[in-house]
Amino acid sequence: MSMNRRTVVKAIAAGGALMGLGALMPRVALAAWNKDAFAAKDQMGAMNALYGGTAEASANVMLKAPAIAENGAVVPLSVSSDLADVESVAIFIENNPTPLACQFMVPAGTTADFSTRVRMGKTTNVTAVVKAGGKTYSATSEVKVTIGGCGG
């Protein structure tokens, strides 16, 4: 009986410590500006740095992007998702000098629906990656750029 009690107490203590860590760690990891991911020169590198791998294509991620962008300096994009427990949303632009454009965190109570405007160097694929319930999902759309918007 006393042995039993001891193991139970131990298990609870260990579990509590783990849960505490689990609750704290992702928060810290998410909030930080991921230097490696933002500095990565190719899309795979950026995705690996940010999410540790590629994402699975999903119809539950909606990426709204123009088919043709006349001005690459200002390309309006909207990303939304009807997945449950969305943690973050990131936008990658494949042929840009640094593909990761931005990352949005989704605190509880905020809708997973964001709009922004990005720069695009040339015609390429835009990929929105949504992290929900520990898994990553993506949607890709090609945007044709008439005039590039990355310096020059």
Next chain:
Amino acid sequence: MAIFRVKAKAKGGKTDVKMMAKHDMETGLRKGKDGNLIPSKFLDTIMVSHAGKTVFEANLGTAVSKNPYLAFEFEGGAAGDTIEISWTESSGTSGTESGDIK
């Protein structure tokens, strides 16, 4: 100096926020008149809170266009409330400002 222009509207228990910062978002890839590269300087983190609760958090890269526009929606918020925006720039500068919900 406030760099953000905020339009926030409460509707049906939710608040729709549209905001735009006045910022060049220098990529570090552009050349100036003297032929030298202009060093990068851009907004890298933006956080918005309402009534002490974070409602929006974004990490931006250089691919976000000049004068960044951001739109999102959160639950709660009423007309007359204020939202607090805090931002940091890649140069280390940071700031806090507020906007009203209409």
